[in-house]
Amino acid sequence: MAGDANHTDTAERPARTDGGEETPTDGPTADGGEESSLITYGIEDRPPFAQSLGLGLQHYLTMVGANIAVPLILAGAMGMPDQFVPRFVGTFFVVSGIATLAQTTLGNRYPIVQGAPFSMLAPALAIVGVVVANPPGGGVEAWRAALLQLQGAIVVAALFEVAIGYLGLVGRLRRYFSPVVIAPVIVLIGLTLFTAPQVATATQNWPLLLFTFGLIAAFSQFLGDRSRAFQLFPVLLGIVVAYVVALVLSAAGVYAPGTPGFVDLVPVVEAPLAVAIYPLQWGVPQVTTSFVVGMLAGVVASIIESLGDYHAVARLSGVGAPSEKRITHGIGMEGLANVFAGLMGAGGSTSYSENIGAIGLTGVASRYVVQVGAAAMLVVGFFGPFGALIASIPDPVVGGLYVAMFGQIVGVGLSNLKYVDLDSQRNLFVLGVSLFAGLFVPEYFGNVAAAAPDGVGGAAFFAQSMAAVPALGPVLGADVVANTVFVVGSTGISVGGIVAFTLDNAIPGTDEERGLAEWAETAEADEDFASAYDRFVRAD
Template identity: 40%
Template sequence: MLSLPAWKCPEWTLNASLANTSSPEFTEEWQKRVRELQGAIMVASCVQMLVGFSGLIGFLMRFIGPLTIAPTISLVALPLFESAGNDAGIHWGISSLTIFLIVLFSQYLKNVAIPVPVYGGEKRCHTSKFYLFQVFPVLLALCISWLICFTLTVTNTFPSVPTAYGYQARTDTKGSVLSQAPWFRFPYPGQWGLPTISLAGVFGIIAGVISSMVESVGDYYACARLVGAPPPPKHAINRGIGIEGLGCLLAGAWGTGNGTTSYSENVGALGITRVGSRMVIVAAGCVLLLMGVFGKIGAAFATIPPPVIGGMFLVMFGVISAVGISNLQYVDMNSSRNLFVFGFSIYCGLAIPNWVNKNAEKLQTGILQLDQVIQVLLTTGMFVGGFLGFLLDNTIPGSPEERGLLAWNQIQEESEETVRASAVYGLPWGLGTAFCSSRCTQVLPFCPKLDRCEQDELCMSQSTVYSNISTSGRHLQRVRECPL
């Protein structure tokens, strides 16, 4: 969108020393771009909701096997080596410290229990074991490295010259963000004005939505593997893509400037922390809501130095890549066919986006909208690799056993209708049994489908009283009554 002549920045805005950023003219210049982006995101999100809630993405899953999923997940993280390395390279000492702490806490100290005082239960006051390093390895490493950077900044150990190596490791380089942020601000839909719509913008964002859906499907499988859950059934994938579209619609209405999708870095965090709980995501969402309303809190996190983030990304991106490759355990890797499909998909997923980014002018067709769609798709490594893996795996002759489809489909079938999968991927608050027991909802592609016996079994499992309160305070007593 920014490459269009209509959205070129005016000359008078290019010089920061001459532009008055608080003037109405300057404000209108950036707000009209945000309004254009809002309209494009809102229209494209409707396409994503249609693909998800109609069950189209679930229908395509029957043609998707390990040789499609493996390059897609791996290429989520592999192309990001440059950005992660650049952030870490700002100060390799700080980034190495962050990496060391994450590895130390998550791998070497994960089984070390910390005694913590607990009040309650039969013993009242007593101590309990809490596996702090296993639960919070990334958070602990980030906070320690952040504190060290703050100390080195206050003592002027880091250079104060902006051009010197290591300057960006200071925590005061973005001090103006913290001082200028308001204490309280409540965002609302249409805060930048009425969204506008253009065909070029809509097609460009739709291309991004297609890439996002491909990435999300890979993220769903990666997340399930990391937390030891059954692979996501089709109705869960349909619902996930549809809800992501709904999130994009809300983000567009609020004018955030971006859509919402599964975040691959957080999937990597699951492999480090070994904490796979939706309540954690709910709690994190509440924290983010508060951070969005209280500006000072959100601005404080902007002071985290890039080397700390870079070190964290080097660990997490490596985990994501390994999770993608682990899907090949279902495939016969002694087959030259499978070696070709996976190797070619991975390599093209790295090479083609790199070439397109450097030679975008050579893909001009004369149709602006088509050029935007082609450029967005071909510069997204996970789309290129996943598409090639999908195409080659479904066209090159090979037996189902050789392609890994027998083991893959068996796992899918076992997870599709089982009570365990229903407990993991069912709708919340008992809707998985009460709402989806209706004949009308059985045809909806985003609802779990259970027969009467499985509903009764799931009902009995949900009506169990969990009265064993963990002495570490991580589990609460819950009584879940069966809605049937």
């Protein structure tokens, strides 16, 4: 087991509450990690409430694009009537707030925002497509029937995630995840949105995107030492300034309606003031076995991504790599949050990479900050105009944010290679092949989906294609196998992680060569992490 018995929990370090500067250090921290000189607020620090509220809002602004995109994509695929969309979007924010509070308080206790996962979007769209194409009748609208089937699949698949997490199955694999495996996983997390329409659409408003990115870069990299506001709020300031500019240009007629950069405030004015959000608000979830199996593939992809997120946030927060115990409680809590998301009618819940990038840019790794932001999101989720206002942020502004945030995450992934022997041919082979596989395999499955005839989903078309292969047909042609392979194969993080894990543990290499020896010196030991049971039950 990594670490030693002399480590002390980071919770024992007095929390900062005065808003003062953190003393820069580059030496080992109390828990065996390396504290970064860029950390302004550590995990246990508690900035003043007003400052924490702004910092928490900033954390959430980094993920609003994704947390708005997922419900809007699902609503469009289901054909959900417009009057229900604000409530549907608000549900995702309420679930995000509660899931984040649960994870930061009772789960892994890392400052990671929880939100709607893209890794579960592919099976969700497949479920919706099947139900909408074959509505059940009996007076139940097709969109509601699709949503209830989606809820049932998420709840049952999440129960498996709860078992996988709390039984420690993922945590026990931790010893097999060297920096050679974790580095490409985190890099691929950072590369997930390089093809997103907010970044690479053919009609992109490049001046506004580059203006947004330039603001964030200027505030975080060039002006941070001139003003504490620039140092702490580069993302928030960048988005607000870019949004105001886009709003002015839209009002002046420079940006026409329907063009990238146009800000439409009509939906904000017309949104209901309050929306009722509660469990089973859409009805009782329905369970279909084939849909559950497809969603399980999305859950597996989500777990792999979360494992990379845990290592990334630990690295940025200046603490040791997560222990088996912390991983166990983190994945288990994500499973419970997914069960809750399914009961509420959201599209799932997982750790969000976006706010990890914000930690890298701002140096704010405070758990308290994320909890304050989560509480705020929980409240405003019931406020209709808020969701509409967030949805009005133009895609080029979101694109500029993505370039800054996800570029930062790529850098964090590469920084894990400091522990690895980069003169080793086997390490370079594992890194190169896993990164390449994480890019080309999803591209292949994307092309398969694009080639599918109308009315035939990507997974179904893949199954049909594989059924014609003499040796593989009986296996890959089966719906259950095809759905799993298609969903996992469409997720670059999963592909890269599986390939890196397999090659790194199959190809001979010493612990020193793979970075395990040096990493073990800074890794967190199980006794360093106090779970909710340790703190609230055993303490009594």
